[in-house]
Amino acid sequence: MRRAALRLCALRKELLIPGRGLTQGSQDETGFHIQEVRDKLREIVGASTNWKDHVKAMEERKLLHSFLAKSQKELPPRRMKDSYIEVLLPLGSEPELREKYLTVQNTVRFGRILEDLDSLGVLVCYMHTKNDSLKMSPLSIVTALVDKIDMCKKSLSPEQDIKFSGHVSWVGKSSMEVKMQMFQLHGNEFCPVLDATFVMVARDAENKGPAFVNPLIPGNVEEEELFRQGELNKGKRIAFSSTSLLKMAPSAEERNTIHEMFLSTLDPKTISFQSRVLPPNAVWMESTKLKSLEVCHPQERNIFNRIFGGFLMRKAYELAWATACNLGGSRSFVVAVDDIMFQKPVEIGSLLFLSSQVCFTQNNYIQVRVHSEVASLQNKEHMTTNVFHFTFMSEKEVPLVYPKTYGESMLYLDGQRHFSSMSIPVSLRKDYRVEP
Numbered sequence: 001m002r003r004a005a006l007r008l009c010a011l012r013k014e015l016l017i018p019g020r021g022l023t024q025g026s027q028d029e030t031g032f033h034i035q036e037v038r039d040k041l042r043e044i045v046g047a048s049t050n051w052k053d054h055v056k057a058m059e060e061r062k063l064l065h066s067f068l069a070k071s072q073k074e075l076p077p078r079r080m081k082d083s084y085i086e087v088l089l090p091l092g093s094e095p096e097l098r099e100k101y102l103t104v105q106n107t108v109r110f111g112r113i114l115e116d117l118d119s120l121g122v123l124v125c126y127m128h129t130k131n132d133s134l135k136m137s138p139l140s141i142v143t144a145l146v147d148k149i150d151m152c153k154k155s156l157s158p159e160q161d162i163k164f165s166g167h168v169s170w171v172g173k174s175s176m177e178v179k180m181q182m183f184q185l186h187g188n189e190f191c192p193v194l195d196a197t198f199v200m201v202a203r204d205a206e207n208k209g210p211a212f213v214n215p216l217i218p219g220n221v222e223e224e225e226l227f228r229q230g231e232l233n234k235g236k237r238i239a240f241s242s243t244s245l246l247k248m249a250p251s252a253e254e255r256n257t258i259h260e261m262f263l264s265t266l267d268p269k270t271i272s273f274q275s276r277v278l279p280p281n282a283v284w285m286e287s288t289k290l291k292s293l294e295v296c297h298p299q300e301r302n303i304f305n306r307i308f309g310g311f312l313m314r315k316a317y318e319l320a321w322a323t324a325c326n327l328g329g330s331r332s333f334v335v336a337v338d339d340i341m342f343q344k345p346v347e348i349g350s351l352l353f354l355s356s357q358v359c360f361t362q363n364n365y366i367q368v369r370v371h372s373e374v375a376s377l378q379n380k381e382h383m384t385t386n387v388f389h390f391t392f393m394s395e396k397e398v399p400l401v402y403p404k405t406y407g408e409s410m411l412y413l414d415g416q417r418h419f420s421s422m423s424i425p426v427s428l429r430k431d432y433r434v435e436p
């Protein structure tokens with residue numbers, strides 16, 4: 001499997017940027033240092049570096065409206081290689097970077113990686129939509145969805161260099177699918193450690209309505225396959241959402257699962273539907289909840305003066321991780337992230353309420369759902385902004401979680417669906433290497 005991933009990586013490199021290798025220090029116009037990414041994004045959209053200038057900067061962006069295309073046909077088509085970039089996170093060769101990425105267990109903070117992936121995904125889209133005749137981009141590119149992140153390694157070393165690569169793999173009218181990979185130096189070789197698929201959406205200069213993006217023309221058979229996969233992913237997302245338990249009743253098999261679970265919690269001593277007892281090695285779902293509150297300060301703003309999607313993911317991930325460890329009673333490792341939908345932007349100054357809960361477990365696996373809502377100090381009404389789904393693996397087998405209410409039963413089934421949609425349980429992968 002690992003060899004296959006490496007072959008794919010080599011193939012992708014050849015296809016997209018003929019003649020270029022994934023070697024350390026090969027920084028050029030498609031290669032950036034991690035610290036350059038946010039600066040580059042700020043430069044592309046003309047974002048202010050000081051909060052006090054943000055209104056002026058936004059006023060200037062309004063002038064860019066006239067540069068937006070009236071139709072997609074006006075825009076020159078692009079190839080996948082046009083958006084291909086590599087970003088180096090030199091944890092090994094620049095030890096001063098390490099502190100920001102370090103966990104107390106001497107591994108790399110996954111929350112920080114989520115932030116980097118988010119910024120990288122946006123930069124990839126700006127590469128795809130680049131117009132050399134303009135100094136600033138009239139597009140505001142935001143993260144709409146983290147479709148999938150699959151880890152192929154349990155934990156990462158904070159002492160070895162990391163490299164990211166990414167390119168646009170499919171486009172619609174205003175949306176773009178971005179594929180990213182992460183590698184870590186092992187000996188002399190960068191080995192794949194993570195695969196990610198995000199969907200970004202282009203908005204107008206003020207981030208008020210959709211804006212067209214350049215078409216994407218696959219250049220060869222492999223690119224056609226990636227593009228076809230992007231089309232399939234879009235179809236899968238629509239199918240997944242149309243059968244959502246918020247819209248449709250569970251399947252017969254799912255209903256049976258829930259009823260079996262319900263029966264196994266009835267107290268045999270009483271003939272009642274009310275007295276419930278937990279089976280051995282199980283916990284009630286409601287007892288797995290953890291909550292947190294974040295005040296959204298200007299420091300966490302993105303280039304469009306809303307809260308940075310990567311920050312939201314980091315906060316949600318860290319709460320989810322604590323929730324998983326709390327249940328498992330041992331260290332937990334993230335193995336997959338999927339279907340993080342950014343439904344609404346989070347305004348600066350909002351109160352962000354995160355609520356995390358284990359909704360499904362199996363053997364060593366823990367499926368955690370984090371729900372995020374915002375409210376302002378003036379308006380106390382809560383609005384959902386995101387729902388996050390994380391799959392963790394614990395060092396030990398974990399208890400089963402039992403729903404008590406109908407609502408919790410739906411959470412259980414939703415968790416089970418997300419768990420089952422994970423490509424392959426990581427423990428089954430041949431390339432899954434456990435860190436020493």
Ligand SMILES: CCCCCC(=O)SCCNC(=O)CCNC(=O)[C@H](O)C(C)(C)COP(=O)(O)OP(=O)(O)OC[C@H]1O[C@@H](n2cnc3c(N)ncnc32)[C@H](O)[C@@H]1OP(=O)(O)O
Nearest residue numbers: 142143144145172173174175201302308309342343344345
């Ligand atoms: C450092 C820089 C980082 C900056 C990045 C960030 O931090 S961003 C911060 C975090 N993200 C956010 O705040 C975004 C919050 N969400 C939103 O603003 C909005 O939900 C949205 C703009 C993403 C979508 O709004 P709407 O659904 O009203 O837009 P609209 O219906 O016009 O759809 C526009 C395009 O987006 C696609 N689209 C919308 N939601 C989607 C989803 N969940 N998954 C896939 N694709 C989606 C549609 O198919 C359509 O594609 P086609 O047009 O191709 O048919």
